[in-house]
Amino acid sequence: MSNIVKAEGFVVNTTTFKESSLIASILAKKCGKIKVLAKGVRRPKSKFCGVLELFNLDEIIFYKRESKDLYTLSDAAVLDNFGTIRAQPRRVNSAMVLCEFFDKTLPLEEPDDSTFDFLFNFLKSLRKSDDSHVRQLTFQYLLKALSGAGVRPHLENCVKCHKQIKYDNRHVDFSIGTGGIVCDKDFDDTVISLSSKTHTIMKKIYKDEDICIDDTSCDEIEKFIPDYLYYHLNGLILNSLRYLR
Numbered sequence: 001m002s003n004i005v006k007a008e009g010f011v012v013n014t015t016t017f018k019e020s021s022l023i024a025s026i027l028a029k030k031c032g033k034i035k036v037l038a039k040g041v042r043r044p045k046s047k048f049c050g051v052l053e054l055f056n057l058d059e060i061i062f063y064k065r066e067s068k069d070l071y072t073l074s075d076a077a078v079l080d081n082f083g084t085i086r087a088q089p090r091r092v093n094s095a096m097v098l099c100e101f102f103d104k105t106l107p108l109e110e111p112d113d114s115t116f117d118f119l120f121n122f123l124k125s126l127r128k129s130d131d132s133h134v135r136q137l138t139f140q141y142l143l144k145a146l147s148g149a150g151v152r153p154h155l156e157n158c159v160k161c162h163k164q165i166k167y168d169n170r171h172v173d174f175s176i177g178t179g180g181i182v183c184d185k186d187f188d189d190t191v192i193s194l195s196s197k198t199h200t201i202m203k204k205i206y207k208d209e210d211i212c213i214d215d216t217s218c219d220e221i222e223k224f225i226p227d228y229l230y231y232h233l234n235g236l237i238l239n240s241l242r243y244l245r
Helices: 087-106 114-128 131-148 196-206 215-232 237-241
Strands: 002-017 021-030 031-036 056-065 068-078 171-175 191-195
Touching: 002 031, 002 068, 002 087, 002 114, 021 056, 021 087, 021 114, 031 056, 087 114, 087 131, 087 237, 114 131, 114 196, 131 196, 131 215, 171 196, 191 196, 191 215, 215 237
Parallel strands: 031 068
Antiparallel strands: 002 021, 002 056, 021 031, 056 068, 171 191
């Protein structure tokens, strides 16, 4: 038996299915991440043309069956296509980073409106952001998203012995493997050096304080993020992250 469900959701991924169809991953309000099959969407005269573009906010209607986790899309309409983001490749790539993150980390059908709102706030911020702040904004939201995934970096004291660390005002030692800063007695072979400035910025991000991430700190975050994701999220690789500039 199937139920007809109407929901608002963001398109976070699409994959080709057979010759003319697509399977879309949708981060839907009140439903969580779902997968829908859009039959014939790749045909020129399909009613779904332009609807399943990445990071569109759509209103969708689909048939939900108890015994399946792939549902048939019945109807869809675009609520917001974030056209100003699509006009600039850097912003498109930025939006792709967060969409890919949620597509690869969220389990199917676990309702979580906070994640929906988080992605919506990111896209709205990205839409009105100054072009020079796109990279900064992406890392700011990506770091925050780690909290929702349960892998927030430990930044307050030694992640192993929990002792307070006396910094030299130049750098802190961060262990990728254990997920936080470490003292000189708890080094391991995954330790990297972060500037004290970058460390302070990261702490402010998690406290929702106003920040300004300069290019140097962005570079540091960009270097540590891929390894951190790989270690703590089951070998996760964000392909879109390598094109963020």
